[in-house]
Amino acid sequence: MSIATRDRPRLTPIKLWHTLSQYYENEISAVTNTREHIALLGITVALLLLTGIDPHDRLTWVLEVTPVIIAAPLLVATYRRFPLTPLLYRLIVLHAIILMVGGHYTYAEVPAGYWVSDLLGFARNHYDRLGHFTQGFVPAMIAREVLLRRTPLRPGAWLFFLVTCVCLAISALYELIEWWSAVILGQGADAFLGTQGDPWDTQWDMFLALAGALFAQLALAHAHDRSMAALGLRTSTS
Numbered sequence: 001m002s003i004a005t006r007d008r009p010r011l012t013p014i015k016l017w018h019t020l021s022q023y024y025e026n027e028i029s030a031v032t033n034t035r036e037h038i039a040l041l042g043i044t045v046a047l048l049l050l051t052g053i054d055p056h057d058r059l060t061w062v063l064e065v066t067p068v069i070i071a072a073p074l075l076v077a078t079y080r081r082f083p084l085t086p087l088l089y090r091l092i093v094l095h096a097i098i099l100m101v102g103g104h105y106t107y108a109e110v111p112a113g114y115w116v117s118d119l120l121g122f123a124r125n126h127y128d129r130l131g132h133f134t135q136g137f138v139p140a141m142i143a144r145e146v147l148l149r150r151t152p153l154r155p156g157a158w159l160f161f162l163v164t165c166v167c168l169a170i171s172a173l174y175e176l177i178e179w180w181s182a183v184i185l186g187q188g189a190d191a192f193l194g195t196q197g198d199p200w201d202t203q204w205d206m207f208l209a210l211a212g213a214l215f216a217q218l219a220l221a222h223a224h225d226r227s228m229a230a231l232g233l234r235t236s237t238s
Contacts (some may be wrong), residue, residue, distance in 0.1 A: 016020060022102060033086055037079070040093045047097060051104035063181065064103030068096045085227040087220070088141055095138040098131055107131060124198065132205040135174065136167045137213030143167065144217065149233060155225065160217055167213035171206045178202075 048068060055061035071092065075084070084092075102110060113127030143166040144159065153159045198204065 001162060006160065018235050036086060037089055040071070040089055041076070044093055044096050047100050051100040055104045056106050056109055056113050059185070060106050061103040063106075066098050068099055071096070083231070084142075084145060085224065085233070087224055087227040088145055091138045091141055095134050102127060102131055129204065129208055132171070132208040133212040135171060135205075136209030136214075137216040138212075139167050139170050140164070140216040141220060142215040144221075144224060145228065148228070155221065163217060164210070164213050167209055168206065171209035175205060 048065060051065070052061060075089075075092070077194040101112075105111065107128035108114075110125065113125035113130075116122070117125055140163050142174050143163045147153050147159060147162060148155070153162070
């Protein structure tokens with residue numbers, strides 16, 4: 001028997017069982033994720049259609065759900081080439097739900113916002129505050145994943161800083177869109193703006209987006225890394 005043959009690693013029954021088990025676990029996980037993603041897409045489409053039935057203000061509904069109408073086809077089109085982590089898909093659907101509900105009622109008239117205001121004694125409907133907090137929270141995770149997967153950046157101070165900058169840029173762009181809407185549509189944009197008489201509404205919107213971006217990174221970074229590792233994507237340990 002040659003040395004080369006003697007040193008060749010043998011595939012023992014235990015190793016074979018471990019290899020097959022890992023393979024089937026990965027296959028089952030992939031099928032489970034696909035089913036979940038289809039369910040999330042179905043929920044989003046169903047709610048989009050439902051909120052489009054007799055909204056409080058049709059123009060406001062169109063403006064609020066436009067990000068959903070743009071993002072959903074993009075995510076479907078890139079699903080094979082650049083699938084996101086399950087955590088990210090769930091967060092995106094959560095953000096979409098907040099946008100669509102706000103679009104149906106207008107942010108100043110969402111019943112849940114009134115319930116919280118009555119409970120806590122607020123003078124205004126704060127549902128829009130939730131929307132802008134989420135506007136920082138969810139894009140932070142999206143930016144974090146894209147930067148980790150497409151750039152040499154690793155988890156750390158620079159990644160944290162750049163993700164925060166991306167979220168603030170998105171928030172600033174949204175405020176510019178609100179301004180342009182007000183200039184073009186005049187009073188027709190009042191429901192879309194939803195300031196409710198607050199002269200500091202723009203500042204509050206951007207501050208809450210900043211708070212959402214910071215909180216998301218502090219609260220979900222480790223869970224996000226684990227979610228990426230489960231899909232075999234690059235993480236801080238790779």
